[in-house]
Amino acid sequence: MLLTGAEIIMECLLEQKVDTVFGYPGGAMLNIYDALYQYGGKLRHIETSHEQNAAHAADGYARATGKTGVCIATSGPGATNLVTGIATAYMDSIPMVAITGNVNLGLLGLDSFQEVDITGITMPVTKHNFIVKDVSQLADTLRKAFRIAQEGRKGPVLVDIPKDITAQKCEFTPLAQLPEPEPEHFPSDQSFERAMELIRKSERPFLYTGGGVIASEASEELAALAERLDAPVASSLMSQGAFDQSSPRYMGMLGMHGTKTAALGVKHCDLFIAVGTRFSDRVTCNADLFGTHFPIIQIDIDPAEFDKNVHVDVRLRGDAKQILSHLLEIAPQMDHADWMRDVESWNLNYPLMQRPAPDGVTPQEVLGTLGRLTDSEAILTTEVGQHQMWAAQFYTFRHPRQFLTSGGLGTMGFGLGAAMGAQLARPDKRVINIAGDGSFHMNCSELSTLSKYNIPVIELIFNNTVLGMVRQWQKLFYENRFSQTDLEKKTDYEMLARAFGVKALTIREQADIEPVLKEALATDGPVLINCLINKDINVLPMVPAGASVEDPILTM
Numbered sequence: 001m002l003l004t005g006a007e008i009i010m011e012c013l014l015e016q017k018v019d020t021v022f023g024y025p026g027g028a029m030l031n032i033y034d035a036l037y038q039y040g041g042k043l044r045h046i047e048t049s050h051e052q053n054a055a056h057a058a059d060g061y062a063r064a065t066g067k068t069g070v071c072i073a074t075s076g077p078g079a080t081n082l083v084t085g086i087a088t089a090y091m092d093s094i095p096m097v098a099i100t101g102n103v104n105l106g107l108l109g110l111d112s113f114q115e116v117d118i119t120g121i122t123m124p125v126t127k128h129n130f131i132v133k134d135v136s137q138l139a140d141t142l143r144k145a146f147r148i149a150q151e152g153r154k155g156p157v158l159v160d161i162p163k164d165i166t167a168q169k170c171e172f173t174p175l176a177q178l179p180e181p182e183p184e185h186f187p188s189d190q191s192f193e194r195a196m197e198l199i200r201k202s203e204r205p206f207l208y209t210g211g212g213v214i215a216s217e218a219s220e221e222l223a224a225l226a227e228r229l230d231a232p233v234a235s236s237l238m239s240q241g242a243f244d245q246s247s248p249r250y251m252g253m254l255g256m257h258g259t260k261t262a263a264l265g266v267k268h269c270d271l272f273i274a275v276g277t278r279f280s281d282r283v284t285c286n287a288d289l290f291g292t293h294f295p296i297i298q299i300d301i302d303p304a305e306f307d308k309n310v311h312v313d314v315r316l317r318g319d320a321k322q323i324l325s326h327l328l329e330i331a332p333q334m335d336h337a338d339w340m341r342d343v344e345s346w347n348l349n350y351p352l353m354q355r356p357a358p359d360g361v362t363p364q365e366v367l368g369t370l371g372r373l374t375d376s377e378a379i380l381t382t383e384v385g386q387h388q389m390w391a392a393q394f395y396t397f398r399h400p401r402q403f404l405t406s407g408g409l410g411t412m413g414f415g416l417g418a419a420m421g422a423q424l425a426r427p428d429k430r431v432i433n434i435a436g437d438g439s440f441h442m443n444c445s446e447l448s449t450l451s452k453y454n455i456p457v458i459e460l461i462f463n464n465t466v467l468g469m470v471r472q473w474q475k476l477f478y479e480n481r482f483s484q485t486d487l488e489k490k491t492d493y494e495m496l497a498r499a500f501g502v503k504a505l506t507i508r509e510q511a512d513i514e515p516v517l518k519e520a521l522a523t524d525g526p527v528l529i530n531c532l533i534n535k536d537i538n539v540l541p542m543v544p545a546g547a548s549v550e551d552p553i554l555t556m
Helices: 005-015 027-038 051-065 083-091 118-125 135-150 163-167 189-201 211-215 219-229 260-268 320-330 337-349 363-373 386-394 414-425 437-453 468-477 493-499 510-521
Strands: 002-004 020-024 044-047 069-073 096-102 128-131 156-162 169-171 205-209 233-235 250-253 271-275 296-300 314-317 379-382 431-436 458-463 503-507 527-532
Touching: 002 005, 005 027, 005 135, 005 163, 005 169, 020 051, 020 414, 027 069, 027 096, 027 163, 044 414, 044 437, 051 069, 051 083, 051 096, 051 414, 051 437, 083 096, 083 118, 083 156, 083 414, 096 118, 096 135, 096 163, 118 128, 118 156, 128 135, 135 156, 135 169, 156 163, 189 271, 189 296, 189 314, 189 320, 205 219, 211 219, 211 320, 219 320, 250 260, 250 337, 250 386, 260 337, 296 320, 363 386, 363 458, 363 510, 379 386, 379 414, 386 431, 386 458, 386 468, 414 431, 414 437, 431 437, 437 458, 437 493, 458 493, 458 510, 493 503, 493 527, 503 510, 510 527
Parallel strands: 020 044, 020 069, 069 096, 096 156, 128 156, 205 233, 205 271, 233 250, 271 296, 296 314, 379 431, 431 458, 458 527, 503 527
Antiparallel strands: 002 169
């Protein structure tokens, strides 16, 4: 059938089972938005207040479902406003397709109005990107973009489309069905034999999970392997919920703000099995001191991650789900009762604990109550800072895709857009964005989007009037010189929320916590909760810069 380029885009999105796109219109996108109008009954478009949040919403949609998120933006500033969101998805290996408009082919390279080389700009933060200069190549390019986003190590792909390409007509042939993905690389028998030698010899194995466990849908296999090896499990920030955190095997998060139990586990283990993780500096802390007394087995789909940050002894390259399944076939049932008793003792002796605040509430009290009221079934998104770490520490995540956060790039302003995408993707779940007042001011205009579409996200702000994480470092390492971290903004949060059409509630003291959270959870629409906390509540434990991950400080 003969279709315009814009109509081909719509048909390709439907082929890929896309039901929601996030974006913002503009001149170079007029043909695409006209096609969206015609396809309105088949494709839902959510217009955000800023293109960056369209990218974050597509990212949140992808993290909550495993599907490829889609965002669209016009040329020039519209396209560049997507870049931070694309980079966020790239750092965390999230499948996304970003579609940008551009000026007509004849105007490219002439510094035309609202023209930028968006493929050149995004080359370092995409798996691949394309500019389509022939309408006959448009459908195949879009299909390739979706395939690349999902194959291997997942990530974002950008497709830039000049305006006249969207107006030109071309014969379009629908796909009868999507092609089967190419089989992933699978390790050799010799690699598995070397891994099993280490596993059989080990008396104190340590299982460590990264975001790749969630990306490969390998949580069930991970839990089964922990039982088979009789091993404890720790997680990265990106793999919260990949392992049921109510399990006695769970040691907590490992890294700069990880638990003392996980740190002791690293200190005393004799085998470290890492699944789907890149050994970031926030996990290893001082990489030169990491893994000096135990062998490491690393399971990862990306060969570039082997030996990149730490040396590993056995490399099992491939899809985590397939590799864990094979290990379950060949590994004997192990018994490490003494080791598990050590872990149980550490969990009892070193619980995560915040001292009650004399003049208000603690994040632990709020998040603990939230976990109880939601039966640990909610989806939490976060901004970046102290509140992000508190969410990871004090909410008990029992399933994958419950905790959506910017781990690699650390993007303040990520959470509210991600929460919108997650809530639209998972209307069966309650979605709560955990924010700090600093991050909130970066995306608060999206409250208008929540209100416009009646998206029932709860925006929970831990309001301490400071940039808490940066201030914490200033307290520890800069002799309390709080340069530009005392915000002291005069924002009336409740009035602002109501101006956007969002219900507003406040938590000032302990007696407010449960009734306010219950009211918010019972509300059929968006809610903002302004939770006042003391600015001197810190994130602990903490590993100082340059120190070993085995020796976190517990008080300050």
